[in-house]
Amino acid sequence: MSRFFFGKFDSKRPIQIQEKYYAAGDEGDSWYGGIEPGDYVFIVTNSSVIALWKVREYGNKMNPINPADTGVVFFDEVKQLAQPVPVSQFVKSPYFNVDLNLLNKISKSTFGCGFFPIETTSIFPREQWDQLSFQSERHFFVTLSTQLPPIVENDVMVVINNLQEARITAFLEWKGGQSQPYHGLRKLYEEKNSENERYTLHELLAFAEEEAPYKRNYLTSALNELEKQGYFVVSNPAKLYDNILVGRRRTPITKPGPTSTTQSSAFSPESLVEEEWPENFEQYRTYAELLEFSPNLILYGPPGTGKTFATKNIIEAFEYKQQKRYVPFNTVEKEERVRFITFHQSYSYEEFIEGIRPQLDDGSEQERGGGDIHYKVESGVLKQMVEAASTQIIKAESQLSGISGTELIRTNSRVWKVSLGRRNDDIIYNRCKSEQHIAVDWLDQYDLSDKSYNDIYALLKSERDDDAQNPTMDANTLDTMINQMNKGDFVFIYDGPWTIRDIGVITGDYTFLKGRPSPHIREVTWLKEFSEPMDISDMNGGVRLTLKTIYELPRIQMSDVQRLIGDVDASATTILKAQHVQQLPYYLIIDEINRGNISKIFGELMTLVEKDKRQNISTILPYSKKPFTLPRNLYIIGTMNTSDRSIAMLDTALRRRFVFVEIEPDYSLFDQNNAKVGYVELALLLKSMNEKISEKIDRDHRIGHAYLMDVLTIDDLYKSWYYKVLPLISEYFYNDVASIQSVVGTRFIEKSGSFRFLSTLPSSPETISEFEKALVSLYKGSEA
Structure with missing residues (x-):
């Protein structure tokens, strides 16, 4: 057969x-x-x-x-x-x-x-x-054991014991006027969930609270309907499987790739179980390719088309393109490689790039009404992301050169100025360079591993005459070496008041080498030795370097370190190789980018966002007076609602430097999710309204699919319709009753402009409710 x-x-x-x-x-x-x-x-x-x-x-x-x-x-x-x-x-x-x-x-x-x-x-x-016809459908229900839903022949029921526990106890099919076990669905459920992992609906909801918003919404709707009427109507069996039958979703596991990749694209993540791969991945491949073409992308379209949601999928697709493995968006978030911000009319350059903030010297004085105020330059969101992305470039390019220890570098790694030996005496310097460490003397008979600043100060004091100068500076130096420095911090080796001679990264904890001159050491990996002393005065805010052995250089940031390490003596070969090094991408997502004053927010950085200007051209920032450039591994993704402002009204300079992708209402998504709720076909309803809105206003004011995507029940549809869709349409038409009625019909709007709330309760199980009937009439063209 x-x-x-x-x-x-x-x-x-x-x-x-x-x-x-x-x-x-x-x-x-x-x-x-x-x-x-x-x-x-x-x-x-x-x-x-x-x-x-x-x-x-x-x-x-x-x-x-x-x-x-x-x-x-x-x-x-x-x-x-x-x-x-x-x-x-x-x-x-x-x-x-x-x-x-x-x-x-x-x-x-x-x-x-x-x-x-x-x-x-x-x-x-x-x-x-x-x-062969597919007009007849079997219905699926999640139902309490004490409740019989309005079932007909061939319908399927997932039976829940009670509301308090909400545990699945049976799978039934309605045949010949009675229920009988539905073995196929039970077998699937038992295969997908071991006996100790057959969770209750309440347990699944608790698992989904933070990391699975759609699953949370689905389970919440199911539990609400069970409480309200004793059963939940399943509009899409695939969603029943995803959100209830497979239990708690676990971490993806790997499996061998297919024997042939003929039908697969370069983006097919063969190493994943297909259930764990995000839906509609292929449609985001184009956007990922665009992001590779230009690091500046804007998604535009009517409200509710899922632009902000799409940024997450685009990032997942781009991560796969870059790393050849699936990286979930929440992993990128946990690695702090993505930031969300929203532009608004008062958003400023100071919030975005850098600004001056007033600070009190002493919080305790503030309480007594005193304390001096000073002003500090603080980095904005973009500059913070630049520092994080620059850190990744340092690590990647160091690994390219075979330098170990750079995996310890952090975005918040500190930079220390270190003097090695006396001026014009390179004995200690040469020894430290060859032995891969930094070293200081004083207290050369003591292992200071567990000593605090006060302990060190006391030891120094005890070794010196009573009339000797207080050993504060030397105690600070030793305390910094022992207690303040961390693995992954940078050391700049002093050459002169404005210059340094080497850069290293600390790779070891404090060590005491008994019997050695300058016995207090920390292991380092040398990243850069300059052929000529390197002037860092512009990066250090024009402040001279002093003779103090060790102290922090708080003005030096990761982008400065990256520029020092990467730009000096970089041969064309090294640059070519660096292009193939895995540099983890960083993302800045700007929601409602068109609502801000672009020229005011970006300022002189508008030029630097261009792809060919990244790490090639720098500008001097107005507050810190430091050179600044954008790294090549920072990607900017903006979103904009065309109902607020069209692309034509955007800043011309912005339009030249970004690529634009229109995100339209996607009616096919309803076919994949909930094509029909009750008697209402959601795609046809939304499409009908949008055709009328395009005719009456323009296509920029259409309504996106997101307004109805979370609709699982008639109750959900009722709330979305009356409290989201109708207010939006009323706003579009400035409460012009005739215009509103031309889109949503006369049944929902009184002549006065007030909403008419129709009943969702049918007169009998076989009939359609007044609310559903009015919605169906909008796309079937009948007021009957």
């Missing part, structure tokens, strides 16, 4: 659908999923089922998918569906037994296989293709 499969065809390769073949090399390749001549395949593309084909034969065909291998499988068309069937609707068909393939593989990115078997039921019209 012939078997049935669904096959996933890339919409970016339409030639395979047009010419009815699939190119994955010779028969037996894993991408074919074991299909054989005579098998039937439902064709899935763009998250919809479009046709039923029959496998004809394996053969050879020159094709653009895999020019090096002509092996393909050919198909014959059995039935072209009149309308594409969203996968969320297809999986609810009573034609099929629900299993992992239908609940997960059909709607998720999969790698290494393009065809998956499905099991048909007794009512499937085998060989009677004219009767």
Whole structure:
């Protein structure tokens, strides 16, 4: 007997659908999923089922998918569906037994296989293709054991014991007017969750609170509906699987890659379980490529199109492009490689780049009404990100040169000025350079490992005459060497009042070398020896270096260190090699970028954001008087709502330096998530309204899919409609009643302009509610 499969065809390769073949090399390749001549395949593309084909034969065909291998499988068309069937609707068909393939593989990115078997039921019209229709749907419910939802033949129930515990106890199917065990779904549940990991809904919600916002919303809606009416209507079985049946999502695990990568792109993360890979990854590949083309990207579009949400997926796609492995966005956050900010009308240069902040010298004096005020230059968000990104460049380029120890460097690593020996006497300096450490003398008979500043001061005092100068400076030096310095800090080796001769990074803890001159040491790795003394006065704010043996240089920042290490004596070969070193990217996401005064906020840095100006051109900042440049591994992603301001009104200089991507309302997302809630088809509803808004105002004021994406129940739809969508449309039309009614009809708006709140309760289980009926009429064109 012939078997049935669904096959996933890339919409970016339409030639395979047009010419009815699939190119994955010779028969037996894993991408074919074991299909054989005579098998039937439902064709899935763009998250919809479009046709039923029959496998004809394996053969050879020159094709653009895999020019090096002509092996393909050919198909014959059995039935072209009149309308594409969203996968969320297809999986609810009573034609099929629900299993992992239908609940997960059909709607998720999969790698290494393009065809998956499905099991048909007794009512499937085998060989009677004219009767094949997907209008009939089986319904899925999560229901309390004491409640019978409004079920009909073939419907499926996931049974919960009670509200207090909310534990899954049974899987039932309604057949012949009674319930019976639904073994397939129970088997899947038990396979995916070991006995001690079959969590209650309350436990799943607690797990999802912080790290899984969609799962949190889903579980919250389910529990609310269970409390309200005793059952929860599942609009998309795939989401039931994701949010309830698979339990707690764990860390992705690796698996061997597929035997062939014919159908996979360079972005296919074969090392991941497909369930863990983010949905719609492919659509963000283009944005990741754009970010590589230009480090400055702006996503623009109507409100609610998911621009801010898209930045997270773009970063994940870009991380994969850079590192060839999947890095979740929350990992990038934990590594402090991304920052979110929002521009507004009062946002300033001082907040963005740097500014002067007043500070009291002594907080305790402030309480008594005293204390002197001084002014300090503080870095803004962009400058902080520059320092962090510069730190990564130092580490990457040092690793390129084979220098060890730089992995200890931190964004908050401190910089210390260190004198090695006396002026014009290089004995100690040469010894420290050759032995890879820094050293100081005083108290050369004592191991100071556990000594505090007061201990050190007392020891110094005891060794000196009563009339000798207080040993404060020497105690500070020793205390800094022993207690203040940390591994990963930088040392600048003193040459003169304005110059240094070397840069090193501290790689070891304090060590006492008994019997050696200058016995107090810390191991260092030398990063840079200057052929000529290097003037750092501009980086140090024009302040002279003093003869004190060790003290901090707080004005020197990571970008300064990176410039000193990377720019001096850098040969063309080194620069070329550095381009291939893995430099972790850093991201600054600017929400509502069009709401700020761009010229005022960016100031003289507008020129520096250009790709070819990064690390090539610097400017002097007005407050710190220091040279400043942007590193090449810092990426700026902005978002803007076109309903606030169009691109044409943006600062011209900004438009020249950023690439722009329009994010439009994406109606196909409803097919993947919740195509239908109750009787309302969300995609058709939103599309109908947007067509009217485009005609009445313009396309910039359309409504994004995000306004309805979290809608799981009629109650959710009611709240989104009355408290999000209608107020937005009223604002668009300045409360012009006639214009508002031209978009949302007359049933929701009184002549006075007040909202009319319609009932969500149907008069009987078989009828439609007044609220749903009014919404359906908006896209079906009837007020009846």
